[in-house]
Amino acid sequence: MKLQKLDIDKRLVKRALMEDAARNDVTTLSAIPAGARASATLIAKEDMSLAGIEVFMAVFEALDPAARFTSRYEDGAKIKKGAAIINVRGRARAILSCERVALNFLQHMCGIATLTAKFVxxxxxxxxxxxxxxxxxxxxxxxxxxxxxxxxxxxxxxxxxxxxxxxxxxxxxxxxxxxxxxxxxxxxxxxxxxxxxxxxxxxxxxxxxxxxxxxxxxxxxxxxxxxxxxxxxxxxxxxxxxxxxxxxxxxxxxxxxxxxxxxxxxxxxxxxxxxxxxx
The missing domain is CATH 3.20.20.70 (Aldolase class I)
Structure with a gap:
């Protein structure tokens, strides 16, 4: 079954980041220099069905529009434990401050996809x-x-x-x-x-x-x-x-x-x- 492109509600992403005070991350703003760059990779800790990769990226793009991503997988893919799902490159502060919100969306959506696959x-x-x-x-x-x-x-x-x-x-x-x-x-x-x-x-x-x-x-x-x-x-x-x-x-x-x-x-x-x- 071919998946239709997910229409992401940017307001939902914005509300989630506001809820977490991502622009006022006291730890990151104190510990990480403003101009620092970073690269981070998302690793699967269990077998799963992928869902929400576009939402995951949209969270980082909300704080760093210039963020770049490299992935071998699309939504609907079966991911094995230990697989590197996607790499994020951009401003270190943005990656750290967005991490939890991005993971919350992705872990929840993948959880639904994974359980659905078991029922199927x-x-x-x-x-x-x-x-x-x-x-x-x-x-x-x-x-x-x-x-x-x-x-x-x-x-x-x-x-x-x-x-x-x-x-x-x-x-x-x-x-x-x-x-x-x-x-x-x-x-x-x-x-x-x-x-x-x-x-x-x-x-x-x-x-x-x-x-x-x-x-x-x-x-x-x-x-x-x-x-x-x-x-x-x-x-x-x-x-x-x-x-x-x-x-x-x-x-x-x-x-x-x-x-x-x-x-x-x-x-x-x-x-x-x-x-x-x-x-």
Whole structure:
């Protein structure tokens, strides 16, 4: 899957540097001469999937527009422990003062990509695609969803406007699946995409009769999902969701479901271990 170029929000980078008081780094301003130059190399301390290299560079460029970078890797690459990922050359003060913020972005994004890749591997041999969710860090959604792509996963809707997903509380508030779908369809028209969350086979049958584009099997067992997939029989897209972990993916993928959505790949991904070392 070819990655689209990441559109970096420079305001996000600026806020992160301001939060860390990067322009008022008392240690660096005291210890390092103003005109000093330096070269530093980023080293992988574990195997990982790369995501966020452009963000990493943008942080240094915010304080040193003349900074230069040399890298053999692009986002989406599989990086081995010990690999030299990228070299940074520029003003020593800028490199030191930006280091932590640049690493924070990169370690978090690589962590998401790396965990996503593990889920994708667990579904290998099936046609099932791993999706992210909207369970993202406020303000970092675009970076986190991009990281999922770097790990070989796919994006579910970016926000509430992009796609209608009728969940349990919507159904309760509207008085049933059919009425909830009717109201949403009236609002969106025939061009809108609607997904309905179903908790059991009875609700799957109800949702299927409404003509929606996708049904989500919410917290249903693999056996129930398999039955639901057979019932739908390729008429519309199917998705399994609900407390998914690596150990469950294989069983759900074998049901023939089109998608498995996993909140954990964004909300619970551990940061990877990377070091930036002066030469």
């Amino acid at each position: 591997k667990a579904a290998k041999g099936s046609q099932t695609k791993i999706l992210d969710t909207r369970k993202t860090t406020p303000g970092l959604r675009d970076l986190e969803k991009y990281s999922v792509l770097c790990g070989g996963g796919f994006n579910h809707r970016r926000d509430l406007k992009e796609m209608a997903v009728i969940k349990e509380n919507h159904i309760a508030g509207a008085g049933g699946i059919a009425e909830a779908v009717r109201r949403v369809r009236k609002k969106l028209g025939t061009e809108g995409v609607i997904e309905v969350e179903a908790r059991n086979i009875k609700e799957v049958k109800e949702a299927l009769e409404t003509g929606v584009e996708r049904i989500m099997f919410d917290n249903m067992t693999p056996a129930q999902v398999k039955k639901g997939v057979a019932l739908i029989d390729g008429k519309i897209e199917t998705e399994a969701s609900g407390n998914m972990n690596i150990g469950k993916i294989g069983a759900y993928a074998k049901t023939g479901v089109d998608f498995i959505s996993v909140g954990a790949i964004t909300h619970s991904a551990p940061s990877v271990d990377i070091s930036l070392l002066f030469e």
